[in-house]
Amino acid sequence: MPRLAVIGFPVGHSRSPAMQNAALAALGLGEEWSYEAIEVAPPDFEVKVRAMAAAGFAGANVTVPYKEAALVLADESSAAAKAIGAANTLSFSAGRIAADNTDSGGLLAALRGSLRTGRALVLGAGGAARAAIWALGAGGASVDASHPPFEVDVWNRTGARAAMVAAELGGNAVDSPIQAKYGLIVNTTAVGLHGEDPFEHLPLSAGGFAAEQVVVDMVYGEQPSPLLGAAADAGATVVDGLEVLVQQGALSLRIWTGREPPIDVMRAAARA
Ligand code: ATR
Numbered sequence: 001m002p003r004l005a006v007i008g009f010p011v012g013h014s015r016s017p018a019m020q021n022a023a024l025a026a027l028g029l030g031e032e033w034s035y036e037a038i039e040v041a042p043p044d045f046e047v048k049v050r051a052m053a054a055a056g057f058a059g060a061n062v063t064v065p066y067k068e069a070a071l072v073l074a075d076e077s078s079a080a081a082k083a084i085g086a087a088n089t090l091s092f093s094a095g096r097i098a099a100d101n102t103d104s105g106g107l108l109a110a111l112r113g114s115l116r117t118g119r120a121l122v123l124g125a126g127g128a129a130r131a132a133i134w135a136l137g138a139g140g141a142s143v144d145a146s147h148p149p150f151e152v153d154v155w156n157r158t159g160a161r162a163a164m165v166a167a168e169l170g171g172n173a174v175d176s177p178i179q180a181k182y183g184l185i186v187n188t189t190a191v192g193l194h195g196e197d198p199f200e201h202l203p204l205s206a207g208g209f210a211a212e213q214v215v216v217d218m219v220y221g222e223q224p225s226p227l228l229g230a231a232a233d234a235g236a237t238v239v240d241g242l243e244v245l246v247q248q249g250a251l252s253l254r255i256w257t258g259r260e261p262p263i264d265v266m267r268a269a270a271r272a
Pocket residue numbers: 064123124125126127128129156157158161188189190191196201202
């Protein structure tokens with residue numbers, strides 16, 4: 001009876017259990033496998049994860065605030081997880097813990113079909129930004145061979161953090177990005193999570209989007225987010241955070257089960 005889970009703090013809001021259990025049922029694994037949410041406070045994270053293998057877990061998704069800690073405690077890690085410096089997927093096998101990062105491949109999968117080459121703007125400098133910068137730039141080809149690398153500009157409210165992650169992951173830090181010059185704009189900041197006006201906090205204007213652009217907002221909740229609403233009004237292609245969640249979850253499920261994930265089932269469950 002292999003168990004799976006998402007582990008985080010807090011984790012009650014996560015759409016992953018609904019999405020992954022629907023996928024397991026559609027694959028005919030619903031009787032055997034299960035996926036649950038585990039909330040664990042920071043002092044207990046490592047002990048809890050190390051106990052999971054013995055408790056019958058085959059794998060886990062790791063979410064805020066544990067993605068860096070998950071990489072550190074793993075016995076082995078993928079090139080993506082190492083480069084990004086964070087892991088969102090753990091696998092337990094033969095007493096060992098393997099770490100992977102499917103946030104990067106998930107973003108590229110969510111963009112598939114709408115990806116053009118050119119210049120990309122990543123807003124933010126946290127873990128989600130690191131995965132995006134790596135995936136869109138130099139690292140992307142290793143998770144998706146069809147992916148054309150972008151020139152990646154990075155903006156962050158605290159400019160020093162943008163400079164740091166850009167230097168580390170191969171982007172260019174920018175203070176005042178020119179919205180019109182980007183083929184792709186990805187918001188990884190928390191702006192909008194608590195109803196903030198993105199156009200007050202981010203270097204973007206509501207009327208500044210163009211039809212040729214692709215705009216991603218990792219923040220989801222409000223549907224569509226004010227950022228994506230404005231982008232869609234301009235005719236831009238929009239991708240929301242739930243689609244990225246579905247795609248990263250599908251890649252994780254494939255790692256654990258070796259089966260082709262039922263994306264449509266997962267998308268419907270995540271959005272229900
Ligand atoms: P994650 O790992 O999920 O990306 P994080 O490390 O907490 O989360 O990063 C949150 C991001 O949202 C940061 O880039 C943060 O900017 P700072 O580095 O300046 O803190 C950004 N952010 C949060 N609130 C913001 C706001 N009101 N305006 C602009 N950026 C904001």
